[in-house]
Amino acid sequence: MDLFSHQREQLLQRQAPLAERMRPLCLKDFIGQDEILGAGRLLRRAIEADCLGSIIFHGPPGTGKTSLARIIANSTRSYFCSLNAVLAGIRELKDAIEQAQEKLGRHGLRTLLFIDEVHRFNKSQQDALLPWVENGTVTLIGATTENPFFEVNKALVSRSRLFRLQPLTSKHLDQVICRALSDQEMGFGNRNILISEEARSHLIAVAGGDARTLLNALELAVESSQPDNQGLIEINLEVAEQSIQQQAVLYDKQGDAHFDTISAFIKSIRGSDPDAALFWLARMIEAGEDPRFIFRRLLIAAGEDIGLADPQGIVVVEACAAAFDRIGLPEGIYPLVQATLYLTNTNKSNSILGFFDAVRSLKEEKAQLIPSHLRDSHRDGAAFGDGKGYRYPHAYSEHWVAQQYLPETLQGQIFWQPGKSGWEAERSQQLQWQRAAQLSAAAEWGIEQGEIVSSSPSTPSLERWLKRQMVQAGERLQLLQQRFWQGIPLERHHRVLVLNCQSLFWALPAMKLAPEGGVSLQVEDRETATKLEAQLQVLDQLQKPIIYQTEPHCLDQLHLQLQEGEKFELIIGRNLLKGASPNEREKWLNQLDLLLTEDGRLTFLNSHRELGPLNLLPKGSLGWVNSLQIEMCQLEKEWLNNEAFNQPLENQLKSSGWVASVDKWLEQVEFIISPQLLEQWFNPESKYRCWWLNNFAGELLTELENCYQHQLGVKLIQPLIHQRLTAQKKPRPEAGFIKT
CATH class of the missing domain: 1.20.272.10 (Zinc Finger, Delta Prime; domain 3)
Known part of the structure; x- marks a missing residue:
């Protein structure tokens, strides 16, 4: 760029409309669209990591589509090329592709091609772009006010991740005003402006979620108002109404x-x-x-x-x-x-839709011969008996007679069901009687009776990986996983946190159902983190869950590792807080607010054995005094029940202002007594041995272990108690947007 071009750019920047000058240059300044750009969400992570695939932004005007593209241009290490589909044609597109090929061939530099108003490209122009997107020469970033499913080449859509931008809320529009009034370089921060509450509310309400419309109106109000003797520009309701008199109706007759x-x-x-x-x-x-x-x-x-x-x-x-x-x-x-x-x-009434039931039967039934008594008798009546047996309704009283008019295979089929209101209701009872009479007549004649808003391109590698992980878990765990996730309202842009993650298995549904939000895993030791990282090695960077390592029960450590403002819509976990002291549990509970959004949810599953080794043995196996064994069995049960935490946690959550409930069920699990199982139960450092020696004599434990040694290979039934805790903060009264 020469000196004159630089001066021209500087002059244009100073003279540009306020809406253009106030465009955000980085993600920190971007206002709104938290569903797709919130801390920790996929699009924000992709921009910050500079690993974007082809994407298309669509939504109403003034929601930030072009601004997002400029932020990407400012943050990427790739070559960024921009076209406007209103002005550009095949020639400009060809030049952009040639530049991309040159950058890739000479410097190994990929190209991000931004096309504004991409729907304005005709079919041949979009077709010309497709091969270069497909082979990776360019990465497409499209922006459109139209639905890409209707206005953009289906092949381009299928290779792109779609993000739907929503109209800005009143709170976000108020932030736009505050930023424009405080920015001394690009806004009105160097002027003394006083805007009344009524004027501010009017501008926000009439802007209808469009930041550009709002800034244009604010600029008109400021520039058309004369400052008083002290240099104060006062914008009242009357000025605001003159600046933005009518909300534009967003309407496109083809969109x-x-x-x-x-x-x-x-x-x-x-x-x-x-x-x-x-x-x-x-x-x-x-x-x-x-x-x-x-x-x-x-x-x-x-x-x-x-x-x-x-x-x-x-x-x-x-x-x-x-x-x-x-x-x-x-x-x-x-x-x-x-x-x-x-x-x-x-x-x-929609009873007329019965016609389509008739069409469906028409296509499904193979034999649809017209009954002989309904056929035309004027041609083949004598030879084949066509029309014979037809009863002429007008020859009967009330001009109706019971006879069948459907093919034999459809006898008794009902296509029209009269409604229960209006004219149809008057016909309903009589029609029921007539249908019954027709079926009776058919029986007498020996006629046999018959008769269900970020869309993404498909990722086959991820789908195959998820299926392999599921198959490896086994049928029993798959059923338990389905029961755990049943009824959890998970959306594509939600962020999910898995606490104390020992296995990827419980996170698999979230990885599939929330691709634009993302999954984070909290682990409590380096060994587990290494194991999970190895399993995730085959996935690309944006598909991988993020792994955080913290000390047990320390949610504040996890909070410090997150991005500023990053919180989760859903936190899940299994068998949490085992071995935690009451103080640790209380601290853990109080730290949940650091991680959850205001409407976030918790879903925890706790599974524990109902019977310990002593209770699993058949009565009389040990030859102990009956009363002693009964007392010991009861103490063992109480110890196992103390391992469960969902019930007391439910009460703690309720007392802290949560809406919580526990779903409890029993599962019978068959297992075989093996040396590995006995080692788990009776090794010198096992929890069971420690509990036993704190309550009973060691000789009795030796007898119990010897008894099991003689039953190796025997099948036993272990009842497992599952408790699923679901909780959500009680909704708070919605606060108004911030005034300044």
Whole structure:
């Protein structure tokens, strides 16, 4: 860049709109999108580690798509190339690919190609990009306001990780205002500005989650206001209203807003909510939607959702549509609203969908011969008996007679089930009687009776690895794992922490179900960490759980190793706090808030043996005094029960303001007495031997061990008690956004 180019860039930067000047340059300055960019989440880790694959950001305007791309450009060690699909064509794309090939060939430098408004590339342009994304010449970073599943080449989508950015919340928009008013270099920090609470609230409310709209309005309010004698610029509600008078309706007749809004409209009608139906109707009309399109959808709803519960529904809509064609806008809005409110408030039935049941049966049934008495008798009646036996309904009283009209293989099949309201309800009882009579008639005639929002490209290597890990665990543990994870509301962007992780087995579902959030493992010794790292060696960097080593029961040590602000939506663990003292348990419990988000959950599984070696033996095996053995067995049971912690922890959590519950079940496990098992029970340092010698004579323990030595190979049944503790902090009243 020469001197003149540098001066031009500096001048453009100073004269750029506030929204452009305030773009964040690093992740620390980025506001919002915590679901995908929060501390510890996959996208943040990928940016910080500079190991991004192809990604596509999509979402409404002003949510940070382009800003994220610029942050990536500022933090990557790769060559960064940027194109705008509105201005660029095949030639510019070809030049970018050639530069990428040169950088890769000469310097071994990969290229990140950012394409803004990627949906504006036509099919041939997207097809031209695909091979270079596929062979790794470029890594694509796309940004679009449209749904990529509809507007971007399916092959590109399948090779990219998708992140959906949400409109900013009021709290985040307030932070945007605070930053703009305090930044002395790029914002208004060098001016004396006073903005009233009412003006601030109005700007935030009308911006509708769009940071660009908010900053544009704030800039207009500041630049159009004259400072007083002390240099104070005061922005009151009147100034704010003039700066941003109307919230822009996000609507694209060919995009997500179009389809999502009409979907919300029809579902509101189906749900008989007139207020919601009018709101979505107003949104479409204000955005310029064609009323004839709305009438077409109303006609569909009249058939699909109202149906024969109110046969007049389709008549009313058709009449209102004809009236609209004669009147036009603006007065034509009245028949449109009338049709909407009529369908919303009338009886509902989807019984007409029985037609599709008939279609399905048509495709599934092989033999669908038309019954002979229903065939045309004018051609083959004499030779083949077609039409013979047909009963003419008008020849009978009430113009109806019991006879079958379905093929033989479908006798008794029901496709139309009348609803329980409106016109259909009046027909229901009579139809039931008629169907019963038809079946009776068929029997008499000897006719046989018959009759279900970060999307990611698939990762086959990860799927195969997860399956291998599951298979190695065995069927019993797989069933226990399913029971443990049942009902846990895990989302793709959630961060999961596995406490005292001894095996990857319990973390496998989280690795599969939360790829954009990520999994962290806490271990208590270096040996376990080394073992887990070896098992994870085959996975790439972003797929691997992060391993943290701490001393037992010290959650504060783990907190110090996390990124600033990193917390978890879910913390799980199995057989935790064994051997912990009451003080250690209390400290451990108080430290959970350091790791959990405000709405985070705990799920812990504790499994312990119900019977010890003494209780497992059949009665009379030792020849001891009966009363002595009974007393010893009872003490052994109490010792084993003290190993369990879920019940007292549940009570501790409840007393600390948690909502907690324990699910308890029993499992019968068959095992064989082996030398290894006896070594585990009776070795000089075992917990069982220590407990025994603290309560009973050592000679008795020797007798017990000798008894088991004579039963090597014998099968015994051990009852295991499983307790699953689930807990969540009681919801707090939602606080308003911060005022400054």
